Amino acid sequence: WAFTSLHPRRTSLIALSSVSKSSELWNVEKVDHISEWTTNHESYPNPLSLKDKIPSSWFVGVDDAVAMNVKIDAHETIDVSDDDTDEDGDEHTTVGHRGGINAEAFILAGPRAEISFDPSTSKAAIVTCGGLCPGLNSVVREVVMCLSRQYGVKDIVGIPKGYRGFLYPEEWKSLDEGGVQNLHNQGGSMLGSSRGGHDTGAIVDSLVNEGINLLFVSGGDGTVRGASKIAEEVKRRGLAISVACIPKTIDNDIPLIDRTFGFETACEAACEAIKVANTEAAGFPFGLGVVKVMGRNSGFIAMHSSLGSCVADLCLVPEVDFYLDGKGGIVDHLYERLLVNDKAVVVVAEGAGQKLMAELGAAGEEVKDASGNVLLDDVGPWLCKQLKQRLDERLEEASIHGDKLTLKYVDPSYMVRGVPPNTADNLYCLQLAHNAVHGAMAGLSNFIVGSVNTKECYVPISMVANKRSVIDTSHQSLWEMVVFSTGQPSFQTNDDKDAITTASGGTTI
Numbered sequence: 404w405a406f407t408s409l410h411p412r413r414t415s416l417i418a419l420s421s422v423s424k425s426s427e428l429w430n431v432e433k434v435d436h437i438s439e440w441t442t443n444h445e446s447y448p449n450p451l452s453l454k455d456k457i458p459s460s461w462f463v464g465v466d467d468a469v470a471m472n473v474k475i476d477a478h479e480t481i482d483v484s485d486d487d488t489d490e491d492g493d494e495h496t497t498v499g500h501r502g503g504i505n506a507e508a509f510i511l512a513g514p515r516a517e518i519s520f521d522p523s524t525s526k527a528a529i530v531t532c533g534g535l536c537p538g539l540n541s542v543v544r545e546v547v548m549c550l551s552r553q554y555g556v557k558d559i560v561g562i563p564k565g566y567r568g569f570l571y572p573e574e575w576k577s578l579d580e581g582g583v584q585n586l587h588n589q590g591g592s593m594l595g596s597s598r599g600g601h602d603t604g605a606i607v608d609s610l611v612n613e614g615i616n617l618l619f620v621s622g623g624d625g626t627v628r629g630a631s632k633i634a635e636e637v638k639r640r641g642l643a644i645s646v647a648c649i650p651k652t653i654d655n656d657i658p659l660i661d662r663t664f665g666f667e668t669a670c671e672a673a674c675e676a677i678k679v680a681n682t683e684a685a686g687f688p689f690g691l692g693v694v695k696v697m698g699r700n701s702g703f704i705a706m707h708s709s710l711g712s713c714v715a716d717l718c719l720v721p722e723v724d725f726y727l728d729g730k731g732g733i734v735d736h737l738y739e740r741l742l743v744n745d746k747a748v749v750v751v752a753e754g755a756g757q758k759l760m761a762e763l764g765a766a767g768e769e770v771k772d773a774s775g776n777v778l779l780d781d782v783g784p785w786l787c788k789q790l791k792q793r794l795d796e797r798l799e800e801a802s803i804h805g806d807k808l809t810l811k812y813v814d815p816s817y818m819v820r821g822v823p824p825n826t827a828d829n830l831y832c833l834q835l836a837h838n839a840v841h842g843a844m845a846g847l848s849n850f851i852v853g854s855v856n857t858k859e860c861y862v863p864i865s866m867v868a869n870k871r872s873v874i875d876t877s878h879q880s881l882w883e884m885v886v887f888s889t890g891q892p893s894f895q896t897n898d899d900k901d902a903i904t905t906a907s908g909g910t911t912i
């Protein structure tokens with residue numbers, strides 16, 4: 404049996420906050436530590452502790468953890484012991500349970516009292532890889548600021564243009580506080596980025612040759628997989644190098660964590676495009692605005708900006724197959740909207756409708772980018788063509804003033820990505836970057852830093868490397884709200900399944 408407190412105030416504390424003696428209560432996911440494979444491991448007092456005004460309670464305890472998905476099943480919980488009064492005088496009941504609690508936990512992020520590297524002899528490197536993302540510059544800035552101001556690490560280099568930059572040390576940029584001061588106001592990455600070009604052995608050789616012992620990597624799922632390979636090779640060679648990852652992607656598709664940085668900014672920019680499409684649609688008879696937003700395999704930007712803009716009549720995402728014709732198809736839905744409102748707005752994620760396009764013979768040859776990501780067929784223009792043809796036919800049949808559909812297509816494309824981060828993302832980048840530094844200085848490695856249940860923690864890369872976060876389309880999800888608020892078909896009923904088959908077999912372009 405495990406024991407915990409079920410006093411309401413205590414329960415939320417356990418679920419959302421740090422938990423001491425966590426290993427006794429929760430399954431805390433372990434993160435690699437360099438002492439596990441290095442022989443001459445030493446520890447040093449955290450320089451922050453040498454500053455008078457910082458209380459020792461601000462350091463994270465070795466057992467502190469953040470609980471995720473805490474579920475307590477009352478049926479499996481049995482009262483076993485007495486009422487208790489804690490130091491604050493709060494009464495709470497201690498109960499035992501058997502199998503009624505499901506709490507996976509992660510190590511709480513933050514500064515440790517003891518660190519594993521001597522700041523005066525440490526050398527740090529920062530690299531940004533994959534697609535650009537609002538906040539990359541903020542991450543670079545804050546890694547430098549935290550290393551330099553809080554730990555006194557002065558030897559910091561930026562690796563230009565992603566992983567390939569490790570091969571050209573002569574091009575590395577020296578980074579200091581002055582040089583990164585105003586970075587957070589700029590979009591993109593001052594270091595540049597790239598796809599492809601990852602060579603694990605050569606990267607680790609380069610780290611060794613250049614005396615790097617702290618590596619900070621910011622990128623998406625591919626970058627994270629690459630970082631894990633570096634960390635594993637470092638381990639295999641028994642090197643005292645910490646590898647810390649700060650996951651980025653506007654697609655928000657990294658599992659387990661609350662959100663990735665850049666996502667909120669991208670949604671805000673996407674909302675602007677949707678509002679413009681709505682204005683255009685409203686300005687003409689039977690106006691249809693179609694907006695395509697980024698989101699290769701996960702439709703979070705489409706979903707959040709559809710709801711956030713409050714004007715979308717239809718949201719199409721990669722996670723939900725849809726069909727054009729027949730009862731409950733998107734043409735019926737949009738036609739009804741056009742008749743009622745004289746306009747409609749469609750938001751489509753770039754990864755939506757790929758299966759339908761293939762079934763209807765509109766897919767091209769498979770092409771991949773340098774990192775091996777499949778380049779998608781362009782759903783935007785294809786969808787516009789399908790809708791124009793079908794809705795024009797409907798309007799012609801109805802013969803309302805002889806009007807036809809006025810279609811306005813908006814593709815904000817890189818406009819949602821190449822912009823500076825908003826305040827919320829900037830703040831998140833600061834928290835992530837500082838906590839990545841705290842973790843690396845403490846000797847942790849092979850982890851990503853992220854917010855889980857609103858608390859920053861360290862998650863082993865192995866837990867996120869080969870998974871993708873996608874929209875939950877089940878009951879009481881945000882997707883349900885999209886379906887309710889737009890009135891669009893859910894495409895999840897049995898009738899829909901039949902209709903998908905019919906549409907697949909019969910629709911021609």
Ligand SMILES: Nc1ncnc2c1ncn2[C@@H]1O[C@H](COP(=O)(O)OP(=O)(O)OP(=O)(O)O)[C@@H](O)[C@H]1O
Nearest residue numbers: 533534598599601622623624625626628629652774
């Ligand atoms: N399995 C892998 N092993 C090693 N390196 C990888 C792997 N997958 C991708 N990489 C490397 O990671 C870098 C970035 O990968 P990718 O282009 O897929 O972008 P990403 O990090 O997934 O970002 P995003 O998809 O959000 O733009 C590239 O340099 C690529 O070579």
Ligand SMILES: O=P(O)(O)OC[C@H]1O[C@](O)(CO)[C@@H](O)[C@@H]1O
Nearest residue numbers: 534535652653654697698699820
């Ligand atoms: O054109 P690029 O730079 O390869 O990136 C496009 C992709 O990057 C992402 O923005 C992820 O970073 C995807 O949504 C998009 O498909």
Ligand SMILES: [Mg+2]
Nearest residue numbers: 533623624625
């Ligand atoms: Mg990716």
